Amino acid sequence: MEPLTDLLGLFAEAHALSGYEDQVRDLLAQELKPLVNDLSVDKLGNVIGIRKGTGPTVMVAAHMDEIGFMVSHVDSDGFLRFVPVGGWFAQTALSQRVLIHTADGKSVAGVIGSRPPHMMEAEDRKKVVKLKDMFIDCGATSAEDALEMGVHVGAPVTVDRDLRPLGGKLVTGKALDNRAGCVVMLGALRLLKDQDLKATVQAVGTVQEEVGLKGARTSAYGLSPDVAIATDVTIPGDHPGVTQSESAVTVGKGPVITIMDAGGRGVITPRSVLSWLKEAAEQGSLPYQLQVGDAGNTDATAIHITKTGIPCGVVSIPARYIHSPVEVLSLEDLENGASLLAAAIQSAHKHF
Ligand SMILES: [Zn+2]
16 A cells, blocks of 8 residues: 555645546545445535444545636637636736646646736836736647637636655645645555544544535535544644744644634634544654634534534645645645544544
């Protein structure tokens, strides 16, 4: 079995715009298969693996989708206009290489261009170029030519970027939000493979988190778990441009247990869930960090207010520069995140 590093590469280099999660869903299904008793895909496209055990049902949710774009217009010269899907900061999208995904499952390379800075007025050069003023050049010379290449209105577009090691235990790549979460979930199930489970695990790869937590909502409704954990990435405060007073979390210091996110508009983790997760980390001698956040939320936001309410927490991996093509995380945090999740699953029966 490949270590989590290789698994992260496999997942981060797969392409899954919100609503077009097929590649990651197939990959996740393939990796889940030997680890679960039952595997299915629901009507919205969530992939659900059930590993049976005694005790409570524990849902684990990791969103499969990534931010990207959708082709909205192909002009007569073969240039493409697009609509952003998910939260983009325009400055990080410019000058990127992208892949335009065709209906036959292949992809066409492209680059995101704009008016040359040399031609801009001095004032305009100081401003961020707006996404609506960018376009994709895929080498097509006309709308007909683009169509022949398989590029059409509605084609999903994602960033073209490999996973690369940095110094220490850090790696950089696209879509670590949230392939990190997918890998943490798989890593936990691998650790539990030969153990008698004291909970039934409902491992869910959710769809369309980046555009409204949609898959989490429907899958939580369908599964109705006793307790749930969303696994995702979170923003650290450990690099220039941000301070520890804004985010006390640091890359490499362990997975993060959320106390509250989005100033309480996301999730306010129930005390029962908090003490369960903290105890799991402490008893396993695993490093962890606590976070009180004012920005950003996860699938937990939707899960915890499903039906009559589902106690739900978040275990996240600190990742720098999220929602950019050069996200950075620590492989050690990833391994410890998987261990924390596994320990939590094996102790859920004492708490729920
Ligand atoms: Zn995410």
